[in-house]
Amino acid sequence: MAQRQRRDAARLHGLIVAAFGRHYEVATPAGRLQCTTRGKKNTFACGDEVELLPSGDGQGVIEQLRPRRSLLWRSDAFREKLIAANLSHVAIVVATEPGFSDLLISRCIAAAESQDITPLIVLNKADLGDRLDAARAQLSPFSTLGYEVIELSALAGAEALRARLAGTHAILVGQSGMGKSTLTNALIPEANAATREISTALDTGKHTTTFARLYPFGTDLQRDGWLIDSPGLQAFGLAHLTAEALAESFVEFRPLLGQCRFRDCRHEAEPGCALLAALGSGAINARRFEHFRTIRTEIAEAKRLNPGW
Numbered sequence: 091m092a093q094r095q096r097r098d099a100a101r102l103h104g105l106i107v108a109a110f111g112r113h114y115e116v117a118t119p120a121g122r123l124q125c126t127t128r129g130k131k132n133t134f135a136c137g138d139e140v141e142l143l144p145s146g147d148g149q150g151v152i153e154q155l156r157p158r159r160s161l162l163w164r165s166d167a168f169r170e171k172l173i174a175a176n177l178s179h180v181a182i183v184v185a186t187e188p189g190f191s192d193l194l195i196s197r198c199i200a201a202a203e204s205q206d207i208t209p210l211i212v213l214n215k216a217d218l219g220d221r222l223d224a225a226r227a228q229l230s231p232f233s234t235l236g237y238e239v240i241e242l243s244a245l246a247g248a249e250a251l252r253a254r255l256a257g258t259h260a261i262l263v264g265q266s267g268m269g270k271s272t273l274t275n276a277l278i279p280e281a282n283a284a285t286r287e288i289s290t291a292l293d294t295g296k297h298t299t300t301f302a303r304l305y306p307f308g309t310d311l312q313r314d315g316w317l318i319d320s321p322g323l324q325a326f327g328l329a330h331l332t333a334e335a336l337a338e339s340f341v342e343f344r345p346l347l348g349q350c351r352f353r354d355c356r357h358e359a360e361p362g363c364a365l366l367a368a369l370g371s372g373a374i375n376a377r378r379f380e381h382f383r384t385i386r387t388e389i390a391e392a393k394r395l396n397p398g399w
Contacts, residue, residue: 101141101153105311109136109172110301116142116150117311123150135161135172136302136318137259160205162261164197166327167392167399174261174302174318177207181255183264183273184229185214186221190265192228196381197326198263199237200339204331209237212251212262214269216241231375235342244269248276256307257315266322274319278305281319328385329392329399336389340382342374 104116104123114125114134125142127134128151134140139156162173162180180202184190195211202209211232213225222241233239240251255277262270274281281303301321308314328336337343337357343365351362360366368374393399 100143102144102150103156104140104142104150105304106134106136106138106140106175107304108301109134114152116140116152118142118144118150120144121148123148125150125152127152133172135163135175136304136320137175137177137261137316139176160207162201162205162207162263163330164201164323164326165329165392165399166325167329167395170330173263173320177202177205177259177261177318179208179210179255179258179260181210181212181251181260181262183212183214183262183268183270184225185268186218186225187215188265188267190225190228190268192231192377193381193384194265194323194326195229195232196340196378197328197385198323199232200328200331200336200385201326203339203341204335210254211237211239212273213239213241214244214273217243217246231378234375235378244273244276248273252277252307255315255317257313259316261302261318261320263320263323265324268322270319270322274305274317277317278307281305327388327392329389329396331389333386333389336382336386340378342368342378343382 102118102120104118106114107117107122108115112127116123116125123142123144134152134155138158140152141154141156142150142152144150159176161175162177164171164173180198182195182198184195199209211229213229216222229239240254242248242250262273264270302318304316304318306314306316337347346364346368349364350360352360355363357363357365365374369376369379
């Protein structure tokens with residue numbers, strides 16, 4: 091009993107500010123500690139609040155996870171990847187160049203909506219005027235739904251986004267080459283995040299961030315908020331969602347769910363389908379409906395391959 095009391099007294103509350111494999115950097119009242127876990131499974135994410143035991147020489151062992159307010163993660167039939175925890179906002183970064191995937195935007199939005207995290211879209215490199223109109227057109231289905239789109243050039247500063255994210259717990263996500271690390275440097279100059287030039291031959295970016303890292307907006311992490319820069323995404327599976335949860339994550343579907351003639355409507359070709367009627371009238375964007383069907387098919391296939399989901 092006495093040994094347990096000593097252990098409990100030595101425990102520290104910390105915030106995971108970097109996650110790489112099963113190793114974590116944790117900010118604590120005693121300073122930053124390099125921590126491991128007792129188990130082999132990677133069950134923690136950047137942004138998690140944890141209880142840990144210091145073990146000397148700037149080291150520690152994570153003992154317990156505090157309750158999460160939200161979790162952003164992706165999964166396929168056999169793997170899952172925790173991205174960040176306790177987020178209030180997800181800033182999905184795209185750019186006028188290289189080309190970006192609107193399907194990936196829908197995936198990120200669905201993941202955020204399913205966790206009650208506020209998504210917004212950042213259009214970087216907006217100074218490239220010859221490509222701006224095309225990028226705006228590609229984003230119009232999202233802005234029409236009310237999703238906030240902030241246009242900027244990270245190289246010229248990011249004051250509008252800094253003001254928008256002040257006091258929030260946010261993450262930058264997106265494909266490689268969109269300028270997330272440059273944007274992090276513009277938002278938090280001391281971050282000194284590594285950047286590289288785009289591989290124009292492949293029309294994609296070179297990975298520069300290999301692990302998630304959290305940067306405070308000020309001296310007080312909770313009051314001033316923080317920002318997580320994350321590795322570039324090329325895939326964002328949502329196998330952990332049910333088909334019903336996926337439909338709920340499409341905000342334009344919500345008023346219509348439960349209005350179909352058949353309770354088990356799959357929104358394919360059934361008579362009296364409220365979603366198909368809205369699609370036919372133009373109330374639902376055709377591209378967004380295509381995204382929904384693509385993701386739903388992937389989820390069904392993942393559950394077929396791994397019934398444990």
